[in-house]
Amino acid sequence: MQPRVKLSDKVIASIREDIASGKLKKGEKIPAEPELMELYGVGRSTIREAIKTLAIAGTLKVQQGSGTFVTSLPRNETLSQRLRRAEFQEINSVRLMLEKEITRLACQNHTQADLEQIRLHLQERDLAIRNQQQQKCADADIAFHICIAKASGNKVLTDLYQSFTLVIRDFFSKRKEENMKHFEKSHPMHQKLAAAIAARDQKLAEEVTQYILENNY
Numbered sequence: 001m002q003p004r005v006k007l008s009d010k011v012i013a014s015i016r017e018d019i020a021s022g023k024l025k026k027g028e029k030i031p032a033e034p035e036l037m038e039l040y041g042v043g044r045s046t047i048r049e050a051i052k053t054l055a056i057a058g059t060l061k062v063q064q065g066s067g068t069f070v071t072s073l074p075r076n077e078t079l080s081q082r083l084r085r086a087e088f089q090e091i092n093s094v095r096l097m098l099e100k101e102i103t104r105l106a107c108q109n110h111t112q113a114d115l116e117q118i119r120l121h122l123q124e125r126d127l128a129i130r131n132q133q134q135q136k137c138a139d140a141d142i143a144f145h146i147c148i149a150k151a152s153g154n155k156v157l158t159d160l161y162q163s164f165t166l167v168i169r170d171f172f173s174k175r176k177e178e179n180m181k182h183f184e185k186s187h188p189m190h191q192k193l194a195a196a197i198a199a200r201d202q203k204l205a206e207e208v209t210q211y212i213l214e215n216n217y
Contacts, residue, residue: 007042011050014040019059019070029067030060091167096213098161099145103205105152106197114151118194121147129184137183138172144190148197186212 018024031039036047051068054060061071106114121144128137142165149161172179189212196205 007046008049008053011036011040011042011046012053015050015054016059024070026070026072028070030070032067091164091171092213092216095164096210098157098164099148099209099213100206102149102152102154102157102161103193103197103209104202105154105157106148107200107202107205109153110151110197114147115194115198117147118144118151118197122190122194125183125190126187129180129187132180134179138169138179141183141190142168144194148193151197182216186216 015024015030024030030036033044033047037044040047051060051062055062055068058072059070060068062068110118121140125137125140125144128134128140146158146162146165149158152158175182189208193205193208193212196208
């Protein structure tokens with residue numbers, strides 16, 4: 001299952017592209033809500049959410065009674081903003097490369113304290129599956145992978161992975177009806193991953209990581 005990008009994010013991207021291409025110029029008034037609704041095929045609330053986001057970013061300015069105007073060229077997006085509107089397959093591909101390196105380093109650099117934390121969150125994940133507690137399971141799953149990232153000993157990789165957790169949570173929320181089935185099915189592989197890291201078996205840890213990510217939707 002591939003989660004959908006929010007409609008407002010698509011509208012934001014389209015408006016940004018129109019500004020960047022010169023179709024909408026600085027100081028120019030953008031079309032009124034009804035025209036934007038027809039142009040993008042979305043409802044009024046979606047248009048308002050997109051305009052509000054761009055206004056907060058300083059790209060647009062809403063003048064009551066006059067309309068909405070372009071105030072500046074689009075600012076560079078943060079990594080988390082870019083990730084939120086990326087296609088899931090793109091995210092998963094980058095996440096796979098990132099996690100394989102993380103698990104490789106975790107095999108080399110983990111401490112006993114790291115292993116204890118990894119096992120703790122693995123137990124929490126198992127308990128949440130048994131009790132059909134979806135949110136607790138998602139939290140435990142993310143905490144488990146973050147602990148592996150920390151065990152890598154590379155703070156930059158850890159920070160990058162934590163940026164990905166925003167997208168992972170968003171994916172879990174869109175896959176809500178099927179989450180427990182996926183969590184339960186993948187649990188033995190998560191146990192196998194923890195064991196491979198503890199045994200410092202880099203090859204197996206990378207293979208298990210690849211299997212998990214290639215079968216998570």
